[in-house]
Amino acid sequence: MIELENVAYSYGGGELLSDMSLSISSGAFYFLTGPSGAGKTTFLKLCYGALVPTAGQIRIFGNDVRSMSRDDVAVMRRRIGVVHQDCQFIDHMSVQDNIALPLAVSGNKTLAEDANIKELLAWVGLTKRAKAFPPELSGGERQRAALARAIIMSPDVILADEPTGNVDWEMSERLLQLLLELNRMGKTVLIASHDLSLIRSAKSQVQARVLRISNRRLQLAGANL
């Protein structure tokens, strides 16, 4: 689905990431770990076309990122759900409208919107908060709302950048359960996190592959974490 071939990225100074090759396969569950500042967020941005590699090739759903137009990138993002650590919303619209935004933006009226959104809100446990505005939400509620928004288009891949960074352990577990459930439904999931206990907890429930960024390179970490 997403293929990297000798990819490097530099912000102008030295290279932050270099010589990374990886093929993210359909239906797999990945963790991306590494120390702060190692380039986890940069790696994710490369994966959804927010950054273009300075060397090497990235193909997303078979298309070379470099050859994509701005509109191609926009359409491609409808197939990739992204959840950030500091997820941003449109603050003057209700949670429900925010979650439905990707549908409106893509002009997709064929989906049975209302039923879909209600179901989704119930699934992430935000039914009672549907009419609230994003600034009124707690950290955990924001993360779950962002997750709901990321998957309403039924994307093939879900990329989550430190989704549990701002929430307590109980909420982390809950978010992890939601992501595991999505994976069981056949979605590819990639979570960037330096929370080792979260990774251990996941590994006990799913065949998770752990990628580690160290010394600017991407490595497949051993089974022992």
Added chain:
Amino acid sequence: MKAVLVFLEGLRADGHRDRVVPSTGFTATLTTLTAGAMAFLIVFALALSFAASRLSDRWADALQGTATIRISAPADQMNIQVERVLAILSTTQGVDAAKALTVEEQQALLEPWFGPDIPLSNLPIPRLIEITQTDDGFDAQGLRLRLSAEAPGAVLDDHMRWRKPLVQAAQRLTWLGALAILIIAMTSAAMVMLAARAALAANAQVITVLRLIGAKDAYIVAAFVRRFASRAFIGAVIGVVAGAVVVLFLPAETANASILTGLRFQGADWLWLAIVPPALACVAFVATQLAAQRVLGDLS
């Protein structure tokens, strides 16, 4: 081609999209106010243009093809000289008709200045002879020479001397009005663009979110463009109505002041006012589109 699609997308109404940009805010009020003020000024620039254009037409028409001969002579010679001048005129090529004004006609001309009761016949008033020229006109220089030889008290005034600069001045005034409208439109565009840039900066988060969830540029641009165009339109309607009301209270044209003209719009001129709000909305539309596309270009 893509630019055209983006442009068309901006025209399409979409309830959800129209809510994406917050409806209130400082720039919102500013845009409406600016458009209103600009529309108000345009109304006066239009009034000036139309009035000046009417004035120049009228002056050109009224003075076209006429000339006057003024005869100042001692009372006993007056009639002789008038006869002589008329005789000269009847043999001058290019003179269609010549007519000495009667005492009553001269009195009517002087009445606005001296009042009706002046005993004109007692005063040494010069006599006037009105000449109507043929289309080709006459040789003014030659006529002057003949007059000075045969009727020394006669002075030819062919109106050209003061007609040309007046008509020219009125025409310039018309152009000045048009130039003012152009400058106002350009200022409006610049102001809307600044307001749009401020709004785009203030709504950077909205744009980031939209881009992240897969909104195409056309969608994002349209969300802002429609907002600004409609604000400019509303502001312009208010400004035009206010301007029109003020123009209505300006002095109207009266029958007496034939050389002057009222600043009020006349007849079909009023229709021009209806064009102002859509035109300003178009200016805002294009200005916002340009501003938004520049901002989006910097966003990955």
